[in-house]
Amino acid sequence: MIDIALVPLDDRPVCRTLPGQVAAVAGARVHTPPAELLPAQRRPGDPDRLAGWLAGRRADAAVVALETLGLGGLIASRLRDDPVAAVLGRWAALAEGPTPVYAATVVQRTPDADDAGEEPDYWARHGRALHAYSAALHHDIGASRLPTTDVPAPIRRDFLRRRQRNHVLNQAALGLAADGVLDTLVVGADDTAVAAVGTAEWQWLRTWTTWLEITDRVLAHPGADEIGAVLVARALTAATGHVPRIAVACADPDGLDRVARYEPVPVGVGIASQAAAAGATIVDDAADAVLVVHPPQPGRADWATAPPPDTDPAPAARTAELVRRLLAEGRPVALADCALGNGADPRLVADLATDGTYARLAGFAGWNTAGNTIGSALATLVAYQVGRATGTLDERAARRLLAHRLVDDHIWMSYARPRLRHERGTDPTRHDHVPDAETAAVTGRVEHLLRERWRQLDAIPDLAVRPGSVTLPWHRTYEIDFTLEDHR
Secondary structure (H helix, E strand, O other), rough: EEEEEHHHHHHHHHOHHHHHHHHOOOOOEEEEHHHHHEEOEOOOOOOHHHHHEEEEEEEOOEEEEEEHHHOOHHHHHHHOOOHHHHHHHHHHHHHHOOOEEEEEEEEEOOOOOOOOOOOOOOHHHHHHHHHHHHHHHHHHHOOOOOOOOOOOOOHEEEEEEHHHHHHHHHHHHHHHHHOOOOEEEEEEOOOOOOOOHHHHHHHHHHHHHHHHOOOOOOOEEOOOOOHHHHHHHHHHHHHHHOEEEEEEOOOOOOHHHHHHHOOOOOOHHHHHHHHOOOOOEEEOOOOOOEEEEEEOOOOOOEOHHHHHHHHOHHHHHHHHHHHHHHHHHHOEEEEEEEOOEOOOHHHHHHHHHHHOHHHHOOOOOOOOOOOHHHHHHHHHHHHHHHHHHHOOOHHHHHHHHHHHHHHHHHHHHHHHHHHHHHHHOOOOOOOOOHHHHHHHHHHHHHHHHHHHHHHHOOOOOOOOEOOOOOOOOOOOOOOOOEEEEEEO
16 A cells, blocks of 8 residues: 655645545555644644654655645745754755655735635735735836835735745755655745736746756646645556556636636646646547536636625536547546636536436535635546556545545535625635634534535445534635535
8 A cells, every 4th residue: 555644735634634635546545744733724844753753664656745844834834934054954954854745835825815714814904915016026026116006015015025935945845856855846826816926936947947957847727725635636647667658638618728817827727737646648539437517607706705695507518518428438437616706616526416426426516716726626636547558456445535525615614604704794705713612503403414415416425424524624604614424
């Protein structure tokens, strides 16, 4: 059995648990550090002890989020002031632990919201203005004067000082790849836009990757939270020597040319890089399996911040028809639902559930950004194909992951969460906080809504959410955790 050591980006389920679920599909195992070493929302992890854990770990490969190893987590990387030298000292553990090393780093985001839940405190008042300033800086690169803004000078300087430190560390990560310390490095663009300082930084890093002639081991594309799962898939392909050949299909002719919200490039560009990062090859003919993309839809609707009353039935019907045709041809299919941000298309899910089509998928994703969705769907499909080729496919693990994503990506994100937030009267454009005194009532209501929609869909009837297992990992309603159990 293949054993992989994972230093996750943080303790959220998509970062800490999803990589292990993907590995299990191919009969492999993922080992993570003790919970007390990992970050928990704004509380940073312990990077020095994490470095010790990694250096002393025995495994067949390591998948490492550099923000966690160097600074204690994704949010910690935005908040802490550790000097570059201290971070590089912790990264020395990369040469002392399991090899090969598959690592990820993230270009810091500039969210368009007055919300300091995951940012420095000044974001609560100046978040949207900083987002606009960031876009103006990108537009005016090379100009003799800085763009005008109402953001106070000390805040502007702190914002850019933090970004400059992050960019220096990302450059150092490129150096580790060039020196062979890292077998693979993925540079993710976290919640960005076509115009943003982060997009400029990301483009600079891509240019340096070309100049250093390391494009064979450094990939850059939109995404962040899914990269752990993607690199686990890459570790599986490397360990087994099997490189899946995957075709990409979309029911809308221009669908792969569309740019999804929170991203700087068309989804087709992201898919090519995500597949390479996962250890797969994109082909037009003689494919082993197919990734079907439900493409971004027009408008600003978003299941977290601006949930729509309904979605267009025509695109969902076209995608469902394409999925059925490919399955009828005997092709393994994973579905990446990128129609709207932060949740799956209810019409598409319901259509696929009516006749058992959903349960026949090799993988599904429809969460958060298009990069998150595409990367995790590809990772699942790669693990599925590696398992098939090597005889280690765990059909039960694949079915549980399929059910898990159905619960999380649709039943929670695009069905239950908008209803719960409406009932609580919370502002969907800001992260909320659920006090300890209200947690039991909130999780109980969540569980009721999950059961309600699960019964309506009846997509995978032999599994169900275990009663009492729903939790709020970050004490807010944006994400949940839960456990599935057999249901006979």
